Amino acid sequence: MCEDHRALFAEPTGRRAALGILGASLVTALGACAAPQSAAPAPAPAPQNTPPATAPHGRPALPAALAGGHSTASSPRPPSALRRPGNKHLRRGFIPDFKLPPVQNGLAPVLTKIDTKQPVVFLTIDDGVTRSPEMVRLMAEYDYPASIFLTRNFVQADPGFFKQFAAQGSLVENHTVSHNINMVTQLGYQQQLAEITGMQDYAQQHYGRRPTLFRPPGGAYSTAMRQAVAAAGMKAIVTWETKSNVGRMDYQYGNSLRPGDIVLMHFRPEFAADLAAFRTAQLAAGLEVVLLEDYLGVV
Ligand SMILES: [Zn+2]
Numbered sequence: 001m002c003e004d005h006r007a008l009f010a011e012p013t014g015r016r017a018a019l020g021i022l023g024a025s026l027v028t029a030l031g032a033c034a035a036p037q038s039a040a041p042a043p044a045p046a047p048q049n050t051p052p053a054t055a056p057h058g059r060p061a062l063p064a065a066l067a068g069g070h071s072t073a074s075s076p077r078p079p080s081a082l083r084r085p086g087n088k089h090l091r092r093g094f095i096p097d098f099k100l101p102p103v104q105n106g107l108a109p110v111l112t113k114i115d116t117k118q119p120v121v122f123l124t125i126d127d128g129v130t131r132s133p134e135m136v137r138l139m140a141e142y143d144y145p146a147s148i149f150l151t152r153n154f155v156q157a158d159p160g161f162f163k164q165f166a167a168q169g170s171l172v173e174n175h176t177v178s179h180n181i182n183m184v185t186q187l188g189y190q191q192q193l194a195e196i197t198g199m200q201d202y203a204q205q206h207y208g209r210r211p212t213l214f215r216p217p218g219g220a221y222s223t224a225m226r227q228a229v230a231a232a233g234m235k236a237i238v239t240w241e242t243k244s245n246v247g248r249m250d251y252q253y254g255n256s257l258r259p260g261d262i263v264l265m266h267f268r269p270e271f272a273a274d275l276a277a278f279r280t281a282q283l284a285a286g287l288e289v290v291l292l293e294d295y296l297g298v299v
Contacts, residue, residue, distance in 0.1 A: 094118055098260070100236060100296040108214070108229040110221060110237045114260035114295065121257055121287040122147065122295065123278065124238065125265045126175055126215060128155035128162065135271050136164045142279060145291040146265075147238070149175035149215040152202045159206040166207055171293050174199045174211040174234065181218035184225055193228040200232055212298040213238045235298045240264040247273030249281045257285040262292065 098116045101109040114122065123146040139146070148162060148170050155162060162172060177198040180186065187195065196214060204210050214229045214237050221237050229237055241252040243264035249257075257263070265274050282289060293299045 094120060094290060094295070096295045096297070098295065100298065103230040103235070106230055107223065107226040108234060108237055110226065110239065111262065111296075112239045113241050113258075113262055114292075116260040116295075119259055119285075119287050120290040120295065121259070121282055121285070122262045122292040123265065123289050124149060124173075124215070124240065124262060124292065125267060127151055127179070127266050127268075128175075130267045130269050130271065131158060131161045132271070135267065136161075136168075138272060138275050139165060139170070140168055142275065142289075144275075144289045145169040145171075145294075146289075147171055147173050147213060147292045149173045149213075149238075150199070150203070151175045151179040151217070152177045152199050154179065156202070159202075163207065169291065171291065171299070172203050172207045172209070172211060173213040173215065173238075173293075174203065174232075175215050176217055177202070179217040181220070183217060184220045184222040189224045189228060192225055193231060196228050196232045196234075200234075212236075212293060213296075215239070235296065238262060238292070244274040244278040244281075246270055248277050257281045257287055259287060261287075 096116070097118055098114050100111075103109070114120075123144055125146050126149045128148075128150045145168070146165065148165055150162060150172055166172060174196060176183070176195040178195060180195065183192055183195060200210050210233065212235045214232075214234050216225060216237060216239070219239050221239070226237060240262045242257065242261045243250045245265075247270055251257075263278060265271070265278065268274070291299075
């Protein structure tokens with residue numbers, strides 16, 4: 001039922017700004033990510049795309065000017081400095097052309113898309129209700145790093161499952177303790193902060209790292225939430241403008257992936273079909289899947 005897990009700001013079509021600056025004090029979810037999916041049997045996924053044999057790890061070839069980093073970058077940091085041996089972090093040595101805005105006036109920034117000209121796309125996977133070995137296998141096969149936004153109450157029966165993605169180069173991030181999709185309207189600041197810090201502590205305990213990114217259940221956020229996210233020590237709220245859902249891509253703008261898109265998926269029974277749809281779109285757009293935390297410098 002998370003199918004309308006939409007971003008909440010109707011920004012002008014074509015706007016490529018990365019920041020959804022909050023003007024109002026409250027944003028209401030238009031269609032929220034509802035309760036966890038039922039445990040209905042997974043429909044037989046029909047992969048729509050088979051990795052071409054000529055593309056090891058499935059990554060598209062990059063323009064030469066970009067493959068070694070941004071040619072005009074003035075950063076003295078060599079590409080290798082962004083790499084973490086043994087995993088998938090920025091393997092091609094992109095030097096990001098986007099800078100994450102800092103927390104200002106106690107408010108965490110909100111990212112709906114990354115404003116970049118580089119051929120990168122960011123995969124995010126939410127919740128954690130459904131778990132299967134196939135998910136781990138597919139992520140390894142496609143060699144995708146992802147930001148994994150977990151909800152404590154969904155994963156606490158089997159937190160170890162998600163360590164497998166972390167071992168592949170993905171990172172666990174914060175999607176609250178209880179996944180209350182109405183938290184911006186039903187919970188006060190202190191209660192929101194408790195939802196957030198509870199998951200921070202859980203992630204620290206089980207995955208050895210305090211998350212730096214927060215995804216609101218259902219996508220709705222508010223000034224109080226931005227304050228709570230910053231107070232919890234995180235760097236940004238991350239929403240999306242594109243998702244892969246029930247085996248197909250769903251674009252708020254246009255009909256293909258754009259550089260800098262943040263793509264939403266879920267750990268659901270139809271994971272294989274969703275990932276196949278994303279892969280088809282990613283290859284068609286010639287984008288490389290890069291870990292969002294690496295790109296933002298918030299690993
Ligand atoms: Zn969710």
